[in-house]
Amino acid sequence: MSRKTQYTAEPIGPYKIVTDFLPSPDQLAFKEDSQKVTIGLSRRSIAFFKEAANQYGTPYQTMIRRLLDSYAETYRKTPPTTPRTLRLIPRRK
Numbered sequence: 001m002s003r004k005t006q007y008t009a010e011p012i013g014p015y016k017i018v019t020d021f022l023p024s025p026d027q028l029a030f031k032e033d034s035q036k037v038t039i040g041l042s043r044r045s046i047a048f049f050k051e052a053a054n055q056y057g058t059p060y061q062t063m064i065r066r067l068l069d070s071y072a073e074t075y076r077k078t079p080p081t082t083p084r085t086l087r088l089i090p091r092r093k
Contacts, residue, residue, distance in 0.1 A: 034065070 046060070053060035 041064075049060040049063050053063050056063075
């Protein structure tokens with residue numbers, strides 16, 4: 001059962017002008033403090049990030065940077081690793 005909308009020429013009720021509440025573009029387009037580096041990565045890793053970046057419509061370098069930032073933040077909270085504790089970490093075979 002479908003209803004058809006009927007439009008009339010009646011005036012619209014009182015309206016209120018709403019001030020712009022969205023942030024301006026300069027508040028959205030900020031630069032993170034970053035430093036350029038040269039790093040060699042495997043072709044397999046680059047292919048993975050390029051494919052994922054293409055899927056999500058973002059630069060692959062940004063994805064890699066965010067991954068590294070997340071990794072650093074996670075391990076920044078743990079005590080530093082010493083050569084002694086490295087020997088206690090089980091290795092994959």
